Amino acid sequence: MSAPLLQVTGLRKSFGSHEVLSGINLEVRRGQVFTILGPSGAGKSVFLKCLGGVITQDAGEVRFDGKLLSASNPASLADFRHRCSFLFQSNALFDSLTALENVALPLEQTTDLSNREIRQQAMEALRQLEIDTFAGRYPSQMSGGMQKRLALARAIVTKPELVFFDEPTAGLDPLRRNAVFAMIARYQRQLAFTALVVTHDVPEALVTSDRVALLEGGQLRFDGTPADFSSSTLPVVTGFRDSVEALGNTLAALQTSPK
Numbered sequence: 001m002s003a004p005l006l007q008v009t010g011l012r013k014s015f016g017s018h019e020v021l022s023g024i025n026l027e028v029r030r031g032q033v034f035t036i037l038g039p040s041g042a043g044k045s046v047f048l049k050c051l052g053g054v055i056t057q058d059a060g061e062v063r064f065d066g067k068l069l070s071a072s073n074p075a076s077l078a079d080f081r082h083r084c085s086f087l088f089q090s091n092a093l094f095d096s097l098t099a100l101e102n103v104a105l106p107l108e109q110t111t112d113l114s115n116r117e118i119r120q121q122a123m124e125a126l127r128q129l130e131i132d133t134f135a136g137r138y139p140s141q142m143s144g145g146m147q148k149r150l151a152l153a154r155a156i157v158t159k160p161e162l163v164f165f166d167e168p169t170a171g172l173d174p175l176r177r178n179a180v181f182a183m184i185a186r187y188q189r190q191l192a193f194t195a196l197v198v199t200h201d202v203p204e205a206l207v208t209s210d211r212v213a214l215l216e217g218g219q220l221r222f223d224g225t226p227a228d229f230s231s232s233t234l235p236v237v238t239g240f241r242d243s244v245e246a247l248g249n250t251l252a253a254l255q256t257s258p259k
């Protein structure tokens with residue numbers, strides 16, 4: 001079996017006396033869609049922020065493509081940033097820039113390409129996401145689904161090997177949630193990147209992921225295939241599945257009950 005593209009060992013993070021992550025171990029293999037599930041407040045975003053260098057972990061190691069990421073080795077961090085990208089739940093698009101300008105930005109910031117080459121590659125990314133006809137539009141002139149595709153175009157324009165998705169469907173209705181997961185699965189195959197996703201959306205994650213993990217109580221309590229997750233009798237997994245189902249039933253009842 002190939003070496004993991006991303007390997008996390010013993011990652012810990014506390015805020016004051018509150019230990020949010022108490023020793024995360026995880027391996028993501030090249031070409032996988034790896035999804036971390038977990039209840040609200042479990043620490044999914046904190047984990048991604050540690051990986052993205054937005055916050056610093058208290059302990060633990062992260063290896064990318066076999067190399068240890070370390071502040072004392074800035075080249076390792078630069079290489080990681082160059083080969084990975086993030087898609088945030090808010091999309092983080094710039095309202096004052098057109099779709100093309102938004103997608104061109106990472107190339108302007110991280111490469112020495114000429115303006116002409118940047119424009120060509122940005123247009124190619126828009127084409128890959130089938131939104132090239134909107135190149136001149138501003139994000140506010142695009143639908144929510146198109147904005148999500150625009151954010152993905154920007155995330156893949158640098159041809160990253162690993163894309164991190166932070167709750168990519170937050171705030172979307174069930175139909176749009178499905179569409180976003182379908183989009184991730186489709187382009188992940190087409191563009192051949194590895195994906196690490198954190199989300200609450202269990203049914204969608206089980207359909208689109210190669211591997212799922214459950215983060216609870218500061219640790220990964222489960223790590224396996226979606227089929228294993230669905231059939232697991234581990235109390236922590238059944239408890240999480242039951243709570244998600246109960247929430248779904250409550251929401252369905254609210255939608256069908258008269259106002």
Ligand SMILES: Nc1ncnc2c1ncn2[C@@H]1O[C@H](COP(=O)(O)OP(=O)(O)OP(=O)(O)O)[C@@H](O)[C@H]1O
Pocket residue numbers: 015020038039040041042043044045046047167200
């Ligand atoms: N900068 C911070 N300072 C103090 N506590 C923080 C900080 N960031 C996160 N936390 C705490 O860490 C815990 C985990 O937060 P996190 O946002 O990672 O949860 P999550 O699993 O992503 O939840 P959700 O699914 O609701 O987004 C929470 O208790 C949160 O209050």
